[in-house]
Amino acid sequence: MDFLRPTTWEEALAAKADQPESVPIQGGTDVMVEINFDVRRPPALLDLNQVAELREWTMVNGVCRVGAGVPYTKVIEELGGPLPGLAQASRTVGSPQIRNRGTVGGNLGAASPAGDSHPPLLAADAIVEVESRDRGIRMIPAAEFYLGVKRSALEPDELIRAVHVRPATGPQYFSKVGTRNAMVIAVCSFAIALHPEERRVGTGIGSAAPTPRRAYDAEYLLARELDWAAPLDLTLVKRFGELCAAAAAPIDDVRGTAGYRVHAIGVMARRTLTWAWNDYLGRRAA
Ligand SMILES: Cc1cc2nc3c(=O)[nH]c(=O)nc-3n(C[C@H](O)[C@H](O)[C@H](O)COP(=O)(O)OP(=O)(O)OC[C@H]3O[C@@H](n4cnc5c(N)ncnc54)[C@H](O)[C@@H]3O)c2cc1C
Numbered sequence: 001m002d003f004l005r006p007t008t009w010e011e012a013l014a015a016k017a018d019q020p021e022s023v024p025i026q027g028g029t030d031v032m033v034e035i036n037f038d039v040r041r042p043p044a045l046l047d048l049n050q051v052a053e054l055r056e057w058t059m060v061n062g063v064c065r066v067g068a069g070v071p072y073t074k075v076i077e078e079l080g081g082p083l084p085g086l087a088q089a090s091r092t093v094g095s096p097q098i099r100n101r102g103t104v105g106g107n108l109g110a111a112s113p114a115g116d117s118h119p120p121l122l123a124a125d126a127i128v129e130v131e132s133r134d135r136g137i138r139m140i141p142a143a144e145f146y147l148g149v150k151r152s153a154l155e156p157d158e159l160i161r162a163v164h165v166r167p168a169t170g171p172q173y174f175s176k177v178g179t180r181n182a183m184v185i186a187v188c189s190f191a192i193a194l195h196p197e198e199r200r201v202g203t204g205i206g207s208a209a210p211t212p213r214r215a216y217d218a219e220y221l222l223a224r225e226l227d228w229a230a231p232l233d234l235t236l237v238k239r240f241g242e243l244c245a246a247a248a249a250p251i252d253d254v255r256g257t258a259g260y261r262v263h264a265i266g267v268m269a270r271r272t273l274t275w276a277w278n279d280y281l282g283r284r285a286a
Pocket of ligand 1: 025026069108117
């Protein structure tokens, strides 16, 4: 197996263009497990760890640009203010060791329906920056990035460079059901982001469909019917939960049944909306 070690982004793109069958590796917390268990044996590994810029985040024109190699620990320590939903989700990933190595870019690259960063990225309208040497940059909205189980819109000669997320303007929450409290892949998960300036609420469903997905009908309901100056109407909360549950399309598997997942999505949707709304009203009153 070849081991490619570019030190700049341009070298990394050139290596991927020349050897599209090479497998990028960042934290290796997915890739190494697959290799160790003989799930795959790629002809080449493309190690991105020497490309320093991937491990940085910056603010660009008021938008947070998180490098694909930023580990969860850094998201938790440095981005809890601007990206509270992603930081909350990052706290639930694996163990401290996994959070030190594992990255948001790797979560996107793996495109597992159970990946914890996907729901908050969807709820916050994140955009994934990908690039190839020969065709340049593509900016892909998160909602269009996930194409199937562990399948994304990434082409063989492309690499993920960063994910762009606008800093939160309202409360954001992430909720995850697991079979225990830590070191657990989600049975299902849910994220919410209030966008008060647009009178809109974003959603993200995890591990309850072939891909992470938004609950569009539930979002439209709130955009139409939420009174942004009043306490939450309980009938509306109930309908929101029902529409989020209806947006899920889960399967039965070792972690849970489809029926349980649908039920749990409805519960998490109602809970996170209520938490977020209480925060929102509290901030208005302060
Ligand atoms: C014990 C354990 C517990 C875990 N717990 C969780 C959990 O709770 N929640 C969760 O979501 N995940 C969990 N994971 C899975 C994993 O840690 C995450 O998916 C993590 O985000 C992967 O990041 P990484 O940098 O290690 O990716 P890598 O393993 O390096 O790569 C993952 C995939 O992304 C591709 N890739 C990486 N970087 C790029 C790039 N720049 N451009 C294009 N493709 C790229 C790789 O080729 C590969 O297909 C766990 C894993 C283990 C081993």
